[in-house]
Amino acid sequence: MQVMPETASYLTGDSSLKWKRSRLYDPDFNMALGQRYIEHLADLSVVEGNLFMLAAAYNAGPGNLSRWRRKTDYRNDPLLFIESLPAQQTRNFIGNVISNLWLYRMQMGQPTPSLDAVASNAWPVYETLDNATPHRFANSSPTNTTRAEIHAGN
Numbered sequence: 001m002q003v004m005p006e007t008a009s010y011l012t013g014d015s016s017l018k019w020k021r022s023r024l025y026d027p028d029f030n031m032a033l034g035q036r037y038i039e040h041l042a043d044l045s046v047v048e049g050n051l052f053m054l055a056a057a058y059n060a061g062p063g064n065l066s067r068w069r070r071k072t073d074y075r076n077d078p079l080l081f082i083e084s085l086p087a088q089q090t091r092n093f094i095g096n097v098i099s100n101l102w103l104y105r106m107q108m109g110q111p112t113p114s115l116d117a118v119a120s121n122a123w124p125v126y127e128t129l130d131n132a133t134p135h136r137f138a139n140s141s142p143t144n145t146t147r148a149e150i151h152a153g154n
Contacts, residue, residue, distance in 0.1 A: 001034025011036055042126070051101075051114055051124040052078055052094055056085065059093040078123050098124070105129065 008017040008024055011033060023029050038058065046066045047053040057065045064087070074081035085091050102115045114124030 001030055001037075003030065003033050003037055007037060008033055011040065049125050051098060051126055052081060054126070055094040055097045056090055060087055060090045064090075078118055078121065 003011075003024060005018045005021055005024065009015050017023065024033075038054070041047055041057045041062060042049055042054055044057065044062055046062055046069065047057050053065060053069075056068070060068075068085055072081070072084045072086075074084045082091055082094050085094075098114070098118075102112045105112050110129045113127050117124045
């Protein structure tokens with residue numbers, strides 16, 4: 001996951017990450033930090049647990065998302081929201097991330113409730129579906145790095 005040095009410093013309270021970036025290339029540290037950032041963004045009032053807003057905030061920052069939401073007339077339409085964003089990179093990012101989420105869930109035999117929501121012109125929200133994972137993936141697990149280890153530098 002890509003986490004900017006300033007963001008990494010903010011999340012961990014470690015200002016040295018602004019210039020000592022080598023830890024950001026450690027896969028375990030990076031994934032744990034990225035997951036923590038996603039959780040942080042998802043909890044922001046500007047995101048409201050919304051997948052499109054979350055992807056926009058991750059890509060362009062929550063400040064840009066907040067400004068875009070105030071200045072853009074997207075009529076509470078999820079797809080119009082994406083197409084109305086002034087940053088093409090963010091529009092493309094949202095499309096790529098969300099479509100990959102749907103493709104991976106389909107490959108794992110999981111339902112795609114956020115796709116169903118968008119097809120119904122509703123805002124997509126993230127739903128954990130780990131219990132819906134077929135048995136053949138049961139031995140797969142994410143990194144074991146904890147939040148405490150992020151702060152400890154492990």
